[in-house]
Amino acid sequence: MFHRMKTLTAAFAASTLLGSALFAGELVINTDTSDPAPKAAFEALIKGFEAENPDISVTWNLFDHEGYKTSIRNFLTADAPDLANWYAGNRMLPYVNAGLFEPVNDVWDENGLHNSLASAEGSMTIDGKIWGVPYTYYQWGVYYRKDIFEANNIAVPTNWEEFKAAGETLKAAGVTPITIGTKYLWTAGGVFDYLNLRTNGYDFHMALTKGEIAWTDDRVRATMANWKELIDAGFWIDNHAAYSWQEALAPMVQGDAAMYVMGNFAVAPLREAGLTDDQLGFFQFPVINPDVPLAEEAPTDTLHIPSNARNKEEAKLFLAYLARADVQTQINETLGQLPINSGSAVGEDKFLQAGYAMLSSTDGGIAQFFDRDAPAEMAKAGMEGFQEFMVKPDRLEKILTRLEKVRARVYK
Amino acid sequence: MSSLWKRNQQRIAPWLFLAPGIFMFAVYVIIPIFQSVNISFYAWDGLGQAEYVGVANYVELMDDEAFYTSLKNNVIWLVLYMLAIPAGLFVALFLNQTVRGIRIYKSLFFFPFVISQVVVGLVFSWFYDPTNGLLNIALMAFGFDPVAVLADEKWVTYGIIAAGLWPQTAYCMILYLTGLNAVDPEQIEAARLDNARGLKMLWYVVLPQLKPATFIALVVTVIGALRSFDLISIMTDGGPWGSSRVLAFYMYEQAFSEYGFRMGYGAAIAVVLFAIMMIYISAFLFKMYRDEKGR
Numbered sequence: 001m002f003h004r005m006k007t008l009t010a011a012f013a014a015s016t017l018l019g020s021a022l023f024a025g026e027l028v029i030n031t032d033t034s035d036p037a038p039k040a041a042f043e044a045l046i047k048g049f050e051a052e053n054p055d056i057s058v059t060w061n062l063f064d065h066e067g068y069k070t071s072i073r074n075f076l077t078a079d080a081p082d083l084a085n086w087y088a089g090n091r092m093l094p095y096v097n098a099g100l101f102e103p104v105n106d107v108w109d110e111n112g113l114h115n116s117l118a119s120a121e122g123s124m125t126i127d128g129k130i131w132g133v134p135y136t137y138y139q140w141g142v143y144y145r146k147d148i149f150e151a152n153n154i155a156v157p158t159n160w161e162e163f164k165a166a167g168e169t170l171k172a173a174g175v176t177p178i179t180i181g182t183k184y185l186w187t188a189g190g191v192f193d194y195l196n197l198r199t200n201g202y203d204f205h206m207a208l209t210k211g212e213i214a215w216t217d218d219r220v221r222a223t224m225a226n227w228k229e230l231i232d233a234g235f236w237i238d239n240h241a242a243y244s245w246q247e248a249l250a251p252m253v254q255g256d257a258a259m260y261v262m263g264n265f266a267v268a269p270l271r272e273a274g275l276t277d278d279q280l281g282f283f284q285f286p287v288i289n290p291d292v293p294l295a296e297e298a299p300t301d302t303l304h305i306p307s308n309a310r311n312k313e314e315a316k317l318f319l320a321y322l323a324r325a326d327v328q329t330q331i332n333e334t335l336g337q338l339p340i341n342s343g344s345a346v347g348e349d350k351f352l353q354a355g356y357a358m359l360s361s362t363d364g365g366i367a368q369f370f371d372r373d374a375p376a377e378m379a380k381a382g383m384e385g386f387q388e389f390m391v392k393p394d395r396l397e398k399i400l401t402r403l404e405k406v407r408a409r410v411y412k
Numbered sequence: 413m414s415s416l417w418k419r420n421q422q423r424i425a426p427w428l429f430l431a432p433g434i435f436m437f438a439v440y441v442i443i444p445i446f447q448s449v450n451i452s453f454y455a456w457d458g459l460g461q462a463e464y465v466g467v468a469n470y471v472e473l474m475d476d477e478a479f480y481t482s483l484k485n486n487v488i489w490l491v492l493y494m495l496a497i498p499a500g501l502f503v504a505l506f507l508n509q510t511v512r513g514i515r516i517y518k519s520l521f522f523f524p525f526v527i528s529q530v531v532v533g534l535v536f537s538w539f540y541d542p543t544n545g546l547l548n549i550a551l552m553a554f555g556f557d558p559v560a561v562l563a564d565e566k567w568v569t570y571g572i573i574a575a576g577l578w579p580q581t582a583y584c585m586i587l588y589l590t591g592l593n594a595v596d597p598e599q600i601e602a603a604r605l606d607n608a609r610g611l612k613m614l615w616y617v618v619l620p621q622l623k624p625a626t627f628i629a630l631v632v633t634v635i636g637a638l639r640s641f642d643l644i645s646i647m648t649d650g651g652p653w654g655s656s657r658v659l660a661f662y663m664y665e666q667a668f669s670e671y672g673f674r675m676g677y678g679a680a681i682a683v684v685l686f687a688i689m690m691i692y693i694s695a696f697l698f699k700m701y702r703d704e705k706g707r
Contacts (some may be wrong), residue, residue, distance in 0.1 A: 069670040073458060094673055098459035183651060239542040239560035241652035371671070380671035388653035391563075402477065409472075 025056035027314040028081040032068030037268060041334035048330070049321050056314050076100040080308035082315040088123040088134060088300040089368035090209070090375055095304075096126050102305040102312065103129035104319060111320045116341045120300050123368060132304035133319045135328060138264040138337040139355030140190060140297040140369075145258045146281035148175060156283045160198075160226070163286040167235050170258050177235040179257035181248030182390065185383035189370035191261050192386045193297050196223045198288035202295035202365030209373035211411030215403040224389065224396055226288060231393045241391060249273065261285070263299070267351050268336060282354050295364030298355075299372060300340065381406040445686065452679035458667070462676070469680035478654050479681070482662040485569050486638065486688070489658060492573045493580060493637035497629050500584025501622075505614070507585070508592045518589065525582035533646030536575035537562060562648050565655035572643050572656060580636055584629045591625030592618075627696075634692050638685065659685040 033042045039062065046058050061081065063071060072084060076095060086092055095101045108114055108130050114121065120134040149156070149166075152173050157163040167177035182188045197205050200219045207213050208220070230236065237257055240248065246269060251257035253273040260266060270280055287294065303322060305315045321327055325343030332339040333347050338356055346356045359366065371379035385399040417424070452469055456462035473479050507518050524532060539546050542560035551558055561571035595618060603617045619626075641660045644650060650657040650665060657665070659681055665671075667678025 066670070070668055077459065094457055094459060098457070100459060183649060185651070239563045242537075242540075242542055242560050242563035376671040376673050380665075384651075384653045387651065391652065 025053070025314045026059070026311050027056055027083070027318060028059045028061070028311070029083045029318075030061045030063060030068075030072075030075060030081040031085040032063045032065045033085065034062055034064055037335055041331045044334060045322065045327065045331050048327065049318055052321065053314075053317065056317070058318075076306050076308070080306040080310075082305065082309040082311045083303055083318060084306055085301060085303050086132070087368070087372050088120065088132075088302050089372040091368070091372040092131060092302070092304070093126060093375065096131055100307055101131045102307050102309065103131055104133065104305060104316065105130050107133065107316050107319045107323070111323055113323050116325065116343055117323060118342065119366075120340045123300055124302065132302040133323050134300045134302045134340045135322050136332050136335055136337045137298045137300040137340060139359055140194070140261070140263045140299075141285055141355070141358070142283050143252075143260045143262050143266055143270070144281050144283065145252060145255065145275075145279060147279045148173075148255060148258045149281070156281075157286045158284075159286050159290070160288045164229065164233065167230070167233060171234065175255070176237045176251065176257040178230070178259045178261065179237045179248045179251045180240045180261070180390075181243030181245045182240045182387045183242060183244050183247075185380075185387055186369075186371055187245050187248075187262075188386035188390060189379070189383040190263070190297065192223070192227070192382075193367060193370050194261060194285045195227050195288070196220075197295045197297070197364070197367065198285060198292060199223045199226055200289075201292040202367060205295070205367055206365075206373065209370065209378070211375075211378065211407055215400045215407055220400065221396075224400075227389070228393050228396075231390060236390060241387060264337060264351055264355055277350060282351050284358050293364035294362060295367060296359055296362045297367050297369055298338075298359055299369045375410055378403075378406060378410045448679045448682050448686070450679075451675055452677075452683050454676045456675040457673040458675045459673075465676065469677050472677065473680055473684065478657065478662060479659075481655060482657045482659045482681075485656065486658045486685075488569055489573060489576075489637040489640050490634065492570070493576065493633050493640075494630075496577050496580035496584050496633050496636075497626065499577070499581040500586075500629060501588050503581065503585040504588035504592060508589065522582050522586055524579040525586070527579075529579065529642040530646050532575055532579055533643045536571070536578075536643075537647050540571055562656075563652050565652055568648055568652065568656040572640075572647055575647065576636070576640055576643050580633060583632060583636075587625045587629045587632075588622060591622045595621045627700075631696055635689070638689055638692075659688075 029046070031038075031042055033039055042060070042062075046060055050056065050058055072086070072095075075081065076084070077100065080100075086095070092101065108117075108121075113133070117124075117134060120137070121130065124130050124132055124134060144156075148170070152169050152175075154166045154169055155162070157166045170177045180187050180191065193205065196208070199222050204213070204219060208215075213220070237248065237251055245262070245266070248260070249266065249269055250273075252260055253270065253275060267280070271277075284294070284296075303319060305312060305319070309315055322331075323341065325339075325341045328339035328341040329344040332344065336347070336349065336352065338346060338352060338359070346352055367373060370382065374382060381403055385403050389396060389399055451462075453464060453466060454462040455465045455468070503521055507514065507521060538544075540548075540561040542548060542558060542563065547561065548558040559567060561567045599617060599621070600613075603613055608617060638658075639660055640658055641664065644656055644658060644661045645664075648656045650661055663678045663681040663685065666674045666681060672678065
C-alpha cells in the first residue's frame with residue numbers, strides 16, 4: 001500500500017512538473033530487489049543513470065520479494081510503472097500474451113545488443129520479438145563442504161558412480177550427503193532439472209517443459225529412477241519438507257550435511273554464517289549419462305517496459321544504460337552474479353569465476369529453471385510431485401499419472 | 413415537500429440511516445458474490461480475455477484430488493475447531509473468580525488472540541521444528557521418536573489446528589467471561605439453597621444462562637475454521653505436497669499465488685466454499701429468527 005501511495009504521488013508530481021519544465025523527464029521503476037545485495041546494486045544503478053541523465057528524475061518503488069509476484073499483475077494492468085523487473089523464459093509468457101509488456105527490439109537494434117547480449121537473446125524472444133533487457137544471471141551446481149570432503153579423502157565427483165560413492169563415504173562418516181529444504185518446492189525443481197539434464201539432456205528438458213512429452217514417458221522414469229537411487233541410499237536430510245532453503249543451510253554450516261544443489265545466491269548466506277572459502281567449494285553437477293552433452297541451469301533476471309508505461313522514451317534510455325558493458329560489470333559486482341554483456345568483466349570471486357568458466361564452456365545448452373521454462377500451473381504441480389516423490393518414492397506411478405493429467409489440461 | 417417528509421419521516425428515517433451500511437455491504441459483499449459465480453464459468457488468467465467454458469470448472473473440480481483433500485481438511489478443521497468452545501468455557505470458569513491480580517491473568521490468557529495469526533503460526537512452526545523444536549525435545553525426553561509434524565501428511569493438519577485452537581480458545585474465553593458477568597446471582601443463590609453444586613450447577617443453572625455466549629462462540633468458531641488461511645500459509649504453505657490445504661487456501665493458490673493464473677477455477681472453489689458456509693449461516697439465521705419469534 002505504501003509503495004502504491006508513493007507511485008501515486010510520483011504521478012501527481014509528474015503531471016505538475018510537466019507543465020513547468022519542458023525537458024524534465026520522469027521514470028518510475030518497480031523492483032523486488034529487496035535483499036541487501038540486490039538493493040545496493042539497484043541503488044548504485046539508479047544513481048549512475050541519474051548522474052548521466054540529470055534531467056530525468058527516477059522514482060524507485062521497492063517491493064518485498066514474495067509480494068511482488070502477486071502485485072505485478074495488479075500494477076501492470078492498473079498503475080503501471082515505466083520499468084519492472086521479472087524473469088526470462090516462459091515465466092514472462094502470461095504478460096507477453098496479455099499484451100502487458102512492450103517489445104523492445106529497437107533498443108536492441110540501436111545499441112548493438114544482438115551482439116553484446118547474444119547469449120540471452122533466445123530466452124528473451126517470444127513470437128519473434130524481444131521483450132526486455134537481461135542484466136544478470138547465475139550458475140547452479142553443487143556447493144559442498146571442502147573441508148569435510150578433504151577430511152574423508154573424497155575427491156570432487158565427476159560422474160554418477162563417484163558421486164554415489166562420495167555419498168556413501170560421507171554417510172559412513174556420519175554426515176548426511178545432501179541438504180535441501182523443499183517447503184517452498186522450487187528447490188526440488190532444481191534437483192529434478194539437473195538429474196533430468198544429465199539423464200536426458202537439454203532438448204528433452206525443453207520439450208518436457210513445453211509439454212511435448214508425456215510425464216509417463218520412459219525417459220522421465222529414467223530420471224526418477226536415478227533420483228530414487230539417492231533417496232533409497234538416504235542421501236537427503238530428513239524432514240526436508242518442513243524447511244525453507246535458508247533453514248536447510250544450517251545443517252551444512254554445522255557440518256551435518258556436506259552438499260547442496262543450489263544457485264550461486266546461496267554463497268552469501270553461507271559466508272555470513274561463518275564458512276570461509278577454504279571450507280566452501282563448488283563443483284559442476286556430475287555426469288550421469290556420458291552420451292548427453294552437459295547442459296547447465298542459469299536463470300536470467302530481466303527488466304521490462306510495461307505496455308501501459310507513461311514514459312517509454314526514458315525507460316528505453318534506462319534499458320540501453322543497463323545493457324552497457326561497464327554498467328553490467330558494476331551491478332553484478334555488487335550482486336555477486338554474472339553479467340550478460342559479453343564485454344563485461346566478471347568479478348574476482350572464486351565462485352563467480354568457477355560459474356563463468358563452467359557456463360562459457362557449456363555446449364549442451366543453458367536452461368532457465370523448471371518454473372521458468374514450464375508454464376505456471378505445470379511448474380506448480382510438477383514441483384509438488386517432486387516433493388512428494390522425495391518423501392514417498394513408491395508413489396511414483398500416482399504422481400506421474402497426476403502430472404500427465406495436468407499436462408493434458410495446461411497445454412491445449 | 414416538507415409535508416411529505418413529515419408524513420413519512422418514520423418510514424424513511426431508518427432507510428436513511430441504513431443507506432451507508434447497505435451501500436457498503438452491497439458493493440463489498442453482495443455484488444462480489446455474484447461476480448464470483450459469474451467468473452467461475454470462465455477460463456481466465458486474470459490478465460487477458462476470459463473465455464466462457466460453462467460448468468467445465470466445476471466438472472474438473474469433481475475430478476480433482478487436491479479439491480477432495482482440501483474438503484476433507486475443511487471438515488477436520490470444522491470438527492476439531494469446536495474444541496475451542498468447551499476449552500474457552502473451562503478457562504473462563506477458571507478465571508471467573510476474584511483473587512489478587514486476576515486482571516493480569518485474564519489478559520495473559522487473552523493474549524494469543526491479540527497477537528497476529530502470523531506470529532502464532534511462526535511460534536508454532538518453531539515449536540514443531542524437527543531438530544530444535546520444543547515438542548520433539550520433550551518427546552525425546554520421554555523416549556519417543558521425534559515427529560516432524562509439519563512435514564508429515566498424517567499430522568500436518570492436526571498440528572495447524574492445534575496452533576489455531578490457541579487463539580480461538582482465548583476468543584471463546586472472552587465471550588464466556590462477559591457472559592458470566594451477566595449470570596444472575598439470585599438464581600445461583602436459589603440453586604445453592606436447593607443444594608445444586610458442581611457439574612449440576614454448571615449444566616442446569618449456569619450454562620442455560622450462557623446460551624447467547626455459546627451461540628456467538630459457535631458462530632465465530634465455525635467461521636474461523638472455514639477461513640483458516642493465514643496459519644496454513646505461514647506454517648506449511650499448503651504442503652507437504654498440498655496435504656494441509658483447505659478450500660480457502662486452495663482457492664488462493666489457484667487464483668492469486670505465484671503460480672496461480674486460474675481465476676475461473678479459483679472462483680469455482682470459492683463458490684463451493686460459499687455454499688458450505690451458506691448452509692451454516694442459514695441454519696444459524698433460521699435458529700435466531702425462531703428464537704426471536706418465540707420470545
